[in-house]
Amino acid sequence: MTDLLRCEKIEKSFGDTLVLHQLELTVRKNELLGLVGENGAGKSTLMNILGGILPPNKGAMLFDGQAYAPKNALEATQAGIAFIHQELNVLNHLTVQENLFLTSMPTKSLIGVRLIDWKQLEQKAVAILNQVGLQCSPKTKMKDLGPAEKQLVEIAKVLTLAPKLIIFDEPTTSLTLKERETLFQLIATLRQQEISMIYISHNLDDILQLSDRIAVLRDGQLISQRAAHTYQKESMIQEMIGRKVSALFPDRHTVPSTNSLLKVEDLSDGVNFEKVSFELHQGEVLGFYGLMGAGRTEVMQTIYGLTPKKAGAVYWKGDLKKRLSPRLWVAQKAAFLTEDRRAEGLMLDHSIAQNIGLVGLRKWIKKPFGLLKTSLLSAAVTDVFKRTNIKAANMDRQEVGTLSGGNQQKAVIAKWLMLQPALFILDEPTKGIDVGAKQEIYQQVSSLVDQGMGVIFVSSEIEVLLAMCDRILVMNQGRVAANVTRADFNKQSLVDAAFHQTETNTVP
């Protein structure tokens, strides 16, 4: 097989930081290359260079037998390199067909005026939608599609450009298991059409399943690039982080107390979930498992007072709380790490210290003018900063937005630790972060529970929940479908409970 893409000694630095160092990478014709590495390993930078968004400082690239040095994204597209990004890039108020051919609308001439040829547009759209296996009218508004269908439209859009290489960047993060299967089938079809692909993911099982070859990146260097069957998950992790991970999960050995911390009775929001009841005890880790859209996040947001409840009652340490609001919970020392850390967890333009110091500020007020005891505050922030092991040069200077995903998440955790919380609600805390950071977060949670804190752990990864939780609640279509204690954990039955009714209720 010949090489489609060859990167030779690529170097890139931002200021003093060397991000890519003498990087060599090849993609063969008609292969799927799995690309793995921790956050900050240089994957994104490399992709930006391939996509013409950043120029390399040194080195050369060869694409399809020709020297390749794109000056902008358009040149990369014209050369035949296409991207499917983690975030969807669609225009929600336009129709599917308009999204597909936004830059290349078929036209016809009417007395010298170029008009859109709607008939031809629809025909072309139907053809390309068939190719990706999406059964919907091309005149559907984009906003009426689910995330998986939107992604299929994105792939279809890319296919209209007849690419030679498609780069997938974490394409499955917003997909359910079932939707993920559809995507994988499509990838298999694309392969038969002799399109090469680079597939970037933190999900190593996916990488092992899909790839022909795998490349491991660490600290801006290529650590290895071999046939996929020569890798195992453990060895891959080891290569990614450069040391042996003794155990990903900490030993959970504490026993939850019988003291009720949070009790929820028949909670409904009238839209996403109904009659949800559960009780959390001190020193307990309660897992929430379910598919995307099962209502787990919505339950947490309603409990925390971000969305109004329609019915039901919430008790905190035995007391009924009628008006739920973040202010109430902060005062009660209950923390909430939201699913979307960039939009809801952090002030990206502010320094790490400013972000950490936001919660629990009232503790540092000098009466009567609300002046802050700044030196005590900054000592406390420093302490938490060190405890959470955030990798940053200077917490007073560096903006949180410049940190890698894992370190951003650690900053959110640090922020809440300032509160010395009694309850910590974690909504997908390890989403899109690397193995090393995941391990640290699991450790952190475990040690907090040892100190008597109660934790609600929302996750779509059943393995994580099985390892971390004392009890798991399974949600399915807005209802609690199962409530299982550690002694009775059974992976298959939990997964079944999450999937059960959805089988009869197929996607339209």
Added chain:
Amino acid sequence: MTVSIPKRFFKSGFKAAPLFLVCVLYYVIMAFVAPGFFSANNSWNLLFNMMPLLILALGQTFVMIGGGIDLSVTSSIALTSVVGALVMTSGIVSNPIGITVLALLVMIGVGGAIGLVNGVAVTRFKMPPFMVTLVTMMFFSGIAIWLTASQSIHDLPEPFVNFSYNTVLGIPNPLLAGVGVTLCCWLLAQKTIYGRWMFAVGANPKAAQISGVPYQQTLVITYMISGLCGALASFLYTSRLETGSPVMGQYVLLDIIGAVVIGGTSLFGGSGKMIWTVIGTLFLVMLDNSLNLLGLSFFVIMICKGLVILIAALLNVAAARKAKTT
């Protein structure tokens, strides 16, 4: 020792340092070019005249850090000017000092109330700040004109008219007021819990809300501060002009926002400093004054100021974009 001061300036993240240098440079150049610019009298006047604008710009800085904008501040000036003058000429208190103090309190109340209306409309009814304050500007300016039937109010009490010219320990009152307000604003923004909340809400309201910040109150207060500053500036303007006027401050809006933007406060909220606004105001006032002395017409000066503010806004947006991509 002399070197250590500017070094600390830069080290403590003093982003406006280049602007300060531009100010100094501009002052030096104009000292040679503009006739009469470099004189104790003119420099003193410049500082003296800058104070009302400075107070207005400081108030606007709060609103803009919170991620909003207050276009209605000019109507705060006009309405409080009229209301203050009406109180002072009403004769409900015979003591001239007493009635001046009463008028000041009423003005502050009216300014704060206008801010409250703005803030509540923005936070409770989720209306865009631009729309809200544009409407309240028309509304309250209308009230000011209606109250006075479009007439100015003269014959204000002696202590009030003299306020701008009197001094304490040789320092003119307006200068004292300006410095006092600056100090209060700096303390509030940098040293209090409220200041932290304001920056947080401006940078990411959702994250601030989830972190337990009373984000609605925080925003309402920014608008109230702006209204209040409008009242204080109006007190200075009204005293100096010796009339309560319903059209007072109608041309000052661009100067206010310009001073804040030149200072470098983010147009998107979340970052800014009171000291930046002080320097921004200083620059704008110097520009105005020097061009006047060069004998340029009002309209040419408008064009120049507009250009400078435009450039500042461009730099501002570029800085925000840079922060996003790194």
